[in-house]
Amino acid sequence: MMMxxxxxxGLVLLSLAVQSGHGAxxxxxxxxxxxxxxxxxxxxxxxxxITAWMEQMKRENPDVVSSMVYGQTYERRNITLLKIGxxxxxxxxxxxxxxxxxxREWIAPAFCQYFVREILRTYKTDTKVNEMMKNLDFYIxxxxxxxGYIYSWHNESTRLWRKSxxxxxxxxxxxxxxxxxNFYANWGMVGVSTDCCNLFYCGTxxxxxxxxxxxxDMLGKMREDILAFLTIHSYGQQLLVPYGHPNTSAPNxxxxxxxxxGAAKAIKTVxxxxxxxxxxxxxxxxxxxxxxxxxxxIGIPLSFTFELRDKGEHGFELPExxxxxxxxxxxxxxxxxxxYTHDKAFYSYAATVRATLWTTLLAAWVSSTILL
Amino acid sequence: xxxxxxILLVVLTVVHGNPxxxxxxxxxxxxxxxxxxxxxxxxxxxxxxxxxxxEVMTTGVLNPxxxxxxxxxTVVQHYLNTRYGSPYRWIFxxxxxxxxxxxxxxxxxxxxxxxxxxxxxxxxxxPEGEGQSxxxxxxxxxxxxxxxxxxxxxxxxxxxxxxxxLVSGNNIPDSYGHVxxxxxxxxxxxxxxxxxIMLRESNESxxxxxxQVANFTQLETEKDQLxxxxxxxxxxxxxxxxxHWKLLVTWSPEQGVQVLQTELQPKCHHCEAPPNxxx
Numbered sequence: 001m002m003m004x005x006x007x008x009x010g011l012v013l014l015s016l017a018v019q020s021g022h023g024a025x026x027x028x029x030x031x032x033x034x035x036x037x038x039x040x041x042x043x044x045x046x047x048x049x050i051t052a053w054m055e056q057m058k059r060e061n062p063d064v065v066s067s068m069v070y071g072q073t074y075e076r077r078n079i080t081l082l083k084i085g086x087x088x089x090x091x092x093x094x095x096x097x098x099x100x101x102x103x104r105e106w107i108a109p110a111f112c113q114y115f116v117r118e119i120l121r122t123y124k125t126d127t128k129v130n131e132m133m134k135n136l137d138f139y140i141x142x143x144x145x146x147x148g149y150i151y152s153w154h155n156e157s158t159r160l161w162r163k164s165x166x167x168x169x170x171x172x173x174x175x176x177x178x179x180x181x182n183f184y185a186n187w188g189m190v191g192v193s194t195d196c197c198n199l200f201y202c203g204t205x206x207x208x209x210x211x212x213x214x215x216x217d218m219l220g221k222m223r224e225d226i227l228a229f230l231t232i233h234s235y236g237q238q239l240l241v242p243y244g245h246p247n248t249s250a251p252n253x254x255x256x257x258x259x260x261x262g263a264a265k266a267i268k269t270v271x272x273x274x275x276x277x278x279x280x281x282x283x284x285x286x287x288x289x290x291x292x293x294x295x296x297x298i299g300i301p302l303s304f305t306f307e308l309r310d311k312g313e314h315g316f317e318l319p320e321x322x323x324x325x326x327x328x329x330x331x332x333x334x335x336x337x338x339x340y341t342h343d344k345a346f347y348s349y350a351a352t353v354r355a356t357l358w359t360t361l362l363a364a365w366v367s368s369t370i371l372l
Numbered sequence: 373x374x375x376x377x378x379i380l381l382v383v384l385t386v387v388h389g390n391p392x393x394x395x396x397x398x399x400x401x402x403x404x405x406x407x408x409x410x411x412x413x414x415x416x417x418x419x420x421x422x423x424x425x426x427e428v429m430t431t432g433v434l435n436p437x438x439x440x441x442x443x444x445x446t447v448v449q450h451y452l453n454t455r456y457g458s459p460y461r462w463i464f465x466x467x468x469x470x471x472x473x474x475x476x477x478x479x480x481x482x483x484x485x486x487x488x489x490x491x492x493x494x495x496x497x498x499p500e501g502e503g504q505s506x507x508x509x510x511x512x513x514x515x516x517x518x519x520x521x522x523x524x525x526x527x528x529x530x531x532x533x534x535x536x537x538l539v540s541g542n543n544i545p546d547s548y549g550h551v552x553x554x555x556x557x558x559x560x561x562x563x564x565x566x567x568x569i570m571l572r573e574s575n576e577s578x579x580x581x582x583x584q585v586a587n588f589t590q591l592e593t594e595k596d597q598l599x600x601x602x603x604x605x606x607x608x609x610x611x612x613x614x615x616h617w618k619l620l621v622t623w624s625p626e627q628g629v630q631v632l633q634t635e636l637q638p639k640c641h642h643c644e645a646p647p648n649x650x651x
Binding site: 044153156200236276277278282283311313316318320322 | 437442462466542543583605607609610611613614639
């Protein structure tokens with residue numbers, strides 16, 4: 001129908017509501033500037049704006065977008081994903097993407113929003129995106145560490161918060177566990193700290209954090225269907241492949257590197273930016289307990305961590321005028337991985353079906369010939 | 373005590389205060405180094421695209437995309453900023469082309485990427501063993517040719533040397549990454565001043581960037597040097613820590629950036645309480 005028209009009308013209404021004071025309490029942040037759809041995706045948005053945006057995506061695209069609350073944060077907030085895909089009668093394969101596991105990496109939720117908008121904007125006209133929407137469901141969590149993200153919006157002194165917001169235990173008075181050290185993947189072995197004040201505090205035990213548990217639970221339920229796992233971070237301009245633990249290699253390491261390098265090449269064609277590809281011990285630092293490692297360990301074949309712009313000039317505080325180019329290049333990289341994943345699953349499958357069919361026909365012909 | 377040598381070929385991008393400005397050269401002497409500031413040869417902008425040819429000894433080739441090369445390149449970046457940085461020149465590494473951990477590596481050929489990039493080859497020593505010791509760097513760069521920074525720096529200097537209108541600012545960049553145009557030179561000066569600390573504190577297990585200028589205050593001009601108190605936040609990637617430092621910084625076009633005092637600020641654990649609780 002008139003999806004795009006409804007979209008822009010919906011946004012105009014939203015902005016008018018904001019300007020007349022009916023909007024959410026902290027929506028003044030983006031009502032101060034332009035309110036057109038194009039400019040929405042060139043700004044950072046706080047959690048209530050992102051929540052409202054998720055509702056809007058569902059409202060405007062009811063045939064292809066639904067949402068799912070799949071967990072709770074420490075402070076009892078919902079952890080919500082958008083499930084995006086053309087509906088089908090059978091069980092579908094899936095792509096998982098989560099953003100904002102580390103609170104201060106604001107460009108990551110911005111990218112999740114951009115990604116959702118892009119596939120919704122193009123699936124009707126782009127045959128490849130349409131095919132992927134038909135064959136796959138995208139499970140996208142715009143903000144995983146909701147408590148941390150909200151805290152990082154509180155004021156300038158909290159902007160650079162990283163971890164969750166669960167309190168320390170056993171006499172340790174600092175807050176937060178590094179969610180990306182809390183997964184059941186060589187938990188607590190390397191690149192972590194047992195000091196709750198440390199930025200790499202891995203928690204009292206694996207999955208001590210409800211946020212990590214929520215992801216683990218979902219991945220566990222869907223593990224046979226998920227073809228690729230993408231987790232989005234900043235900064236550094238890198239694509240990390242499993243494992244974070246040194247001296248262990250994923251069984252399909254060569255494939256992961258090949259696909260990663262292809263994604264980096266796709267990224268570079270957009271705006272010329274270099275993204276380095278490799279395992280974390282090789283190109284960054286060793287660490288265990290990551291969501292990426294967990295995904296690979298339970299059998300999801302393609303598992304990538306994106307570290308988006310920049311390389312340190314602005315770091316976590318990437319200027320808003322870089323949101324669009326960063327998202328454009330990251331989208332190209334993600335699409336490279338997703339297209340590879342999709343084609344491997346569906347064209348190989350089709351090839352297998354054809355081969356099976358011909359074998360069956362040949363056997364039938366041979367047996368019928370013999371009978372004659 | 374052992375030494376680890378890195379030889380790097382890096383491509384650096386100069387970030388400048390004025391988007392129309394092209395690449396420029398360094399200025400005055402800096403604290404802690406007795407090399408003459410102009411000892412680094414700076415040639416013309418080369419537009420060739422010849423391939424990088426590398427001959428290495430049999431052991432110890434550094435993979436340019438691996439972390440040792442990246443950390444070393446960042447140290448070289450800090451070094452270059454201490455020598456050549458100014459409110460209108462802040463240097464960032466963009467790519468490492470080749471490197472080796474062994475002495476005797478030859479790295480031939482250069483190609484530049486444009487008018488704001490230059491290519492540098494550098495030797496870097498990380499002293500090993502007990503005690504803190506800053507890395508030692510030697511670098512030579514091409515493509516960072518002479519340019520018109522002098523005019524902008526001079527104008528900035530003249531504008532601010534009279535003490536009747538002392539400037540200050542905070543949260544640069546702000547939470548949205550925004551830097552007011554008028555604050556940009558002070559932000560860059562903060563970055564260059566931070567480079568002195570980042571260079572001094574660097575070792576093979578660190579990767580420093582300046583995350584933010586928390587605040588700066590201009591003090592009275594003294595001995596023809598602009599003077600500032602800076603409070604900066606450094607991000608150390610390998611520990612992911614945000615480290616607070618206070619600096620006393622001076623600058624003039626002739627003397628360059630100097631850091632007279634540095635003071636590490638203690639980590640504020642009690643600041644981590646949720647907003648609705650009292651300390």
